[in-house]
Amino acid sequence: MADKPSIPKGTRDFTPLEMARRNFIFDTVRKIFKTYGYLPIETPAMENLSSLMGKYGAEGDKLLFKILNSGDFKGKLSEEELVTIPAGKLGTMISEKGLRFDLTVPFARFVVQHRHEIVFPFKRYQIQPVWRADRPQRGRYREFYQCDVDVIGSNSLLNEYELVRIMDEVFSALRLKVVIKMNNRKVLAGISEVIGESERMMDITMAIDKLEKVGMEKVMLELEQRGLGKDSMQKLEPVLKMEGSNREKLEFLEDYLGPSTTGMEGLVEIRQLFGYMEPDTMEAEVEFDITLARGLNYYTGSIFEVKSEEVQIGSICGGGRYDDLTGIFGLDGVSGVGVSFGADRIYDVLEQLERFPGHGEMDTRVLFVNFGQQEVQYIFPVLGKLRNRGIASELYPDPAKMKKQMSYANSRNIPFVALVGEQEMQDGMVTLKEMETGNQERLTPEQLVERLSV
């Protein structure tokens, strides 16, 4: 009967300290999302597998956690089917449901399903866990939280600007120095067009996405392997080597993208976005980065990614505009844009930099020592007064040895201990001891409440 307890690899328990720290992140983003008028929604952990399959590419499909059908899942299958159909396909025949892989596809499904109740433009945020059957490794989990903020039903670039402001405010509230990288899928399409490789846009962007990581030589090698002609590669090189300020890069591209209408459109969008930012004071640096591509296929315009300037780690936030995400569920012509904050990576960065604030206020302020039945009855109404004022207070549940009770207060970092013995009961007082200094005071219950109010 006695199993050695463990949890599935890639998943985690969260202790009270970790919870306080995670809630610091969630509360920060939530508060900022709210001041911009975004509203919360939640969707079920399980979606119909048909809603998830085919939305994240063939690789993504393999990473979906499938829920085995309840009851006789074999029932409808013949023995032959059971034996001959390969696991990948058989899995989808014995599982109708799967765990959500991200919050974007469930959001698209939500919008289509509730479109008659929703007021557009619809600004929503969603903070929930997602699940991926990825190979677990440092900083990559099979269950992790995303904090998504999206607006759907408006083409305006003001939405992009709002999201940039939100990213800036969030990271400045978290006291993290970041750079917000920005690009536009239309510019990437324009580049492919200009070098005469329109149909290879995905290949090209996937390759140059790695520029920072692997360097120019390897990118060129990969492009050659992907079948890019010499001429195209020669035309591409100056873009990849482009340096300087955002303004200088934009000026270079103004010439370069001239022949491509799509490319020029993207450029106008980027200029417009920078235009909104100019008069403002932002904490984060915003950098136009031509090598930023983002893997997901559904992006069609602006794309964003946030990197820490202090810790070497992948992107801690990212997103972009998608012109037809709801189309996969039958609602065409609704454009949206959104970004997703990676709570777990942000956690890792804050931890590494030791930037988490203290969490005194969530912890118990005072422990009443338990000397026995009579004292306990005296303490009850005092506890009531403290708790009514929101002061977290505990009574040790057993009349254990003083040493044991004090050691509990110590281990829990409870700053005050209250002592009530015969003398206190007679005088209607409480003796309060500050753990750090050892100082003791005799107080009435009312004075105690005042003393412990933060």
Next chain:
Amino acid sequence: MADKPSIPKGTRDFTPLEMARRNFIFDTVRKIFKTYGYLPIETPAMENLSSLMGKYGAEGDKLLFKILNSGDFKGKLSEEELVTIPAGKLGTMISEKGLRFDLTVPFARFVVQHRHEIVFPFKRYQIQPVWRADRPQRGRYREFYQCDVDVIGSNSLLNEYELVRIMDEVFSALRLKVVIKMNNRKVLAGISEVIGESERMMDITMAIDKLEKVGMEKVMLELEQRGLGKDSMQKLEPVLKMEGSNREKLEFLEDYLGPSTTGMEGLVEIRQLFGYMEPDTMEAEVEFDITLARGLNYYTGSIFEVKSEEVQIGSICGGGRYDDLTGIFGLDGVSGVGVSFGADRIYDVLEQLERFPGHGEMDTRVLFVNFGQQEVQYIFPVLGKLRNRGIASELYPDPAKMKKQMSYANSRNIPFVALVGEQEMQDGMVTLKEMETGNQERLTPEQLVERLSV
């Protein structure tokens, strides 16, 4: 490609309004848990199936959602095994993981796994969804939230008392009139002993648990079918017919349970608990109810259940003491007690009674009408000022027709609309319109912030 979107039966999407209402419940319980010194933890949605199987009885096992193993789940099985092993058993061979069924078993697993980091007595709360492959019906879902509060590592009845106070405070904060029903497994064991049917305790408690629902006659019939002798049934009848105040019931049982040491122990515990309550003022009625049994096997002492006095619905909170829950994971001799608040049923009760508070503060206070590029640049810093003060503010993202923008403000219940045209830009002012009255004021940005501060 265009699926008609839907979600698995028994699951739900939560719209912004539902989220605000659910958060009202969660925030209320969380705040109260904290003032009693309980600390939050979270555990993964997926547990090893071996941690879950066999913990909820044979019926419970069937209701577990299993996660199909990733990759080649058929790999280790022969063709014969695949075909001949029945679905129930085969399911556990191709699924290593399952979704948690409640928060109690994961908590026991957590305590054992982290026992060296934990300070005992360990007071924890946990608010997370659980999943059960139950037949969906009105008020019963396949994904629903539990709010559990437990203390483990202390035998003291003060813990039970604390939980009674917490239940009372929660429901009084939610403005719900409830009765807290209380019983003790030792009393039920004592009754079985006294009537000479010790080994049939579970049968007896299961039957009398239905007394309120089906009446005396049917309970007696069921007991007969379960093999109870005539003599035993005669001895049982007066207990089931017992009426009067808590005090009268306890006095009756004092005689009745005399021959049973276990029964008398239970009685002492109940008296002790009522003793703690006497000097206090509680909102809820606390009723000693001998027919309260609670199905789960792991309870060993006090048991609790809360019923609404205003709405006909099952219990909205329940729990009890378990002396050996962690034993299933190899840690013996650790007693705990806890209760679980059923957020979804509480939601239904509050909704039916229309007791949800308004949720104005979560919603946007002011919408800035978008008249175009120039006006928008003027509005940016004003928006910044408002948001810095925590005032949720929006700018309509497109320079759409006035009527469309006003209709957005209306549908979203935004109480104020801000208008900035040429005149306002020249004078450095903003025109604020109150939607309900139609009143307009011209204000400086600073005055606007003051006016909209709650």
